[in-house]
Amino acid sequence: MLPLLDGIRVIEVGAVVLGPYASQLLADLGADVIKVEPLEGDIARQAFPHGEGGGALFVNNNRNKRMLAIDLKAPEGRAAFAALLKTADVLFHNMRIDAADRLGLGFETAAAINPRIIHCAAVGFGQRGPYRDRPAFDDIIQAAAGIAGLGIAAGGEPRFVLTILADKIAALHAVYGILAALVARANGREGAIKVEVPMFEALTAFLLNEHLAAATFDREGAVGYPRILSPNRRPFRSADGWIAVLPYTDRQWRAFLAEIGREDVAEEDWFKDARQRAARIDTLYALVAESLAARTTADWIAALSARDVPCSEVKTLEGLLTDPHLSQLGFFDVPETWPEGVVRSLPQAVLFDGFEPRPDTPPRGLGEDSRAILRETGMPESDIDALIATGVVKSAPD
Structure with missing residues (x-):
């Protein structure tokens, strides 16, 4: 108190x-x-x-x-x-x-x-x-x-x-x-x-903070923030569990692609244009899903954290009770x-x-x-x- x-x-x-x-x-x-x-x-x-x-x-x-x-x-x-x-x-x-x-x-x-x-x-x-x-x-x-x-x-x-x-x-x-x-x-x-x-x-x-979307400017505009509504924006399977990975900025995407050996994607014209990349976000999320199954969650956390790519293991309710960060905070x-x-x-x-x-x-x-x-x-x-x-x-x- x-x-x-x-x-x-x-x-x-x-x-x-x-x-x-x-x-x-x-x-x-x-x-x-x-x-x-x-x-x-x-x-x-x-x-x-x-x-x-x-x-x-x-x-x-x-x-x-x-x-x-x-x-x-x-x-x-x-x-x-x-x-x-x-x-x-x-x-x-x-x-x-x-x-x-x-x-x-x-x-x-x-x-x-x-x-x-x-x-x-x-x-x-x-x-x-x-x-x-x-x-x-x-x-x-x-x-x-x-x-x-x-x-x-x-x-x-x-x-x-x-x-x-x-x-x-x-x-x-x-x-x-x-x-x-x-x-x-x-x-x-x-x-x-x-x-x-x-x-x-x-x-x-x-x-509607983000989902008002195009309807903010156009009365007939579509509602819904496409990046969030993508069915591929979800927790992904790793070799031994589940992991959340969310590259967001250009730097983060390039770092992730380098980690999985797909620097070629970063050289595509559509990738270099932010609007085109956003329009093809499902393609990128599918690439994330395909890649993550090859390694364990702990391996991915270590590798992606070293590259400063946002990621986290998917905690269960029980897992929160033993989370090391929360435990250190009491x-x-x-x-x-x-x-x-x-x-x-x-x-x-x-x-x-x-x-x-x-x-x-x-x-x-x-x-x-x-x-x-x-x-x-x-x-x-x-x-x-x-x-x-x-x-x-x-x-x-x-």
Whole structure:
């Protein structure tokens, strides 16, 4: 944890990945993140696989936070939440707008309670468009935003990217949206600030950054970046496994061709012209594929690295756990304060020089900080006891 956002309080009403991942990044930067959960808890707490610290998905997205478990459907719960909201800088949720409004989390309600609040809502689809009321999950957004359809463009079948891509990209958009709003407020912007992060639009812009291609200049122009959509741009078989090789510049292509003894290709007229070479990229990729099967992955890595040609072995998920670079960095090290059941953790990846890090805190139990958080709002102890006794708030024992 780093002290860059000291003094900033963020209330997260999030679940599973999008909301928790975004607010964890803010917590990693020093924000006081209060995670507000329903009495049954974030469903990721129970997601398989499960250890002493909870579900792995929960453990990997909820460090450095404090936990309040409260029933926002109850009038007493909403009143207690309103008292907490008055102390916050940011309110962030990733639920559908109508559900948020029913729970008192909508922008108008929040701004009336705290006129300086930064209100960030991560939604499936932008609220000014006809899809605004559609339910959205990661697979749905991957399909809607064209990610799954990339396989069709490359001559195959549609397929989802095998990671929770839409949630995590939207989470990163939410983080920069919140940080930008905090800067605007620091620069004198008055009043509440409304930030909307639509998953569909965020992922579409992410995808079309390069794939808008000729349609950038011509309304009838073809979309799709040919170099990326080439079926031959893929991991290649070596003699003993898989390897990724990507010569890109003229120098890199010449170096690769020299390594495989095909300097003659570099003397072709079409190769010397960058546009013609791009048009015949499949020919070059096919040459790469044919060559790599003759030697082992380790041999190729050594030879191509010596020539400064971009290359990498194709790591499996298991291979990442023993990667020598990550191991030297202590990438998966677990802080001493974490529960025994956690044997690997994931770090904040962005480095800031000149800031003294503080120890990360593990994900907390459901309602573990409820009483302490409500005390900070100025609520009398007797009122807190009543909320706990009536089941509106869940709290761990003091």
